[in-house]
Amino acid sequence: MKTSAVLLTLNRIWQGFVRFLVNTSELRVWQVSDGHGHTYWRAYDPVSGRSSYLGSEAEVRSWIEQRYYR
Template identity: 50%
Template structure:
């Protein structure tokens, strides 16, 4: 019985693995640069006096909302999006 299995020399295996690793590293680098660029542009174009509202998750997995008005220095936090909307309406009512 003839066995037609041929093994690659060790050097070829190392080259193949390193080129695969290099492609993965390049892909991760470009992805990281893209994310950095998006965050940089967002920060650059952001109005510093604009009302900011964001959603957060605490260590227990509970979702809550935070709002901050740089013009007045006031902030608000609640588990309800409706409460945050009410706070904003009251803030700008006067």
Template identity: 55%
Template sequence: MKNINFYKKILLAIEKTWQQFVTYLIRASELQVWQELDRKGRVFSWHAYDPMTGRSASFGSEEEMRMWIEQCYYRS
């Protein structure tokens, strides 16, 4: 009975590790977007990077960044 519980624990640990690995791979390929802030905490620029294509861009506003994303990924 102890061996069965031991093997169940090992299988659960392997499954959890696999799920974390797959999650990491998925996140690593997602579009990354971030803001740059000035000393007072105000946003002064927006950035986007697509690890799948290597494309990156910087913008002065969130609206400009959203337009770029829409043009790149949602319009045919």
């Protein structure tokens, strides 16, 4: 296994552990880069269980507004 793959796996495990400890209902948004260098946004609403992959900050804002103004 390559070093980058090991680090990615360890990072995912760590994030899962932190989420378990925090157990919050706050909306989570973070930026992700894929293996091809494309950058996008990931959003997750733990209250509804909904998540989305979004291409821009404007799309993230729209997704958040839909959460609060349904």
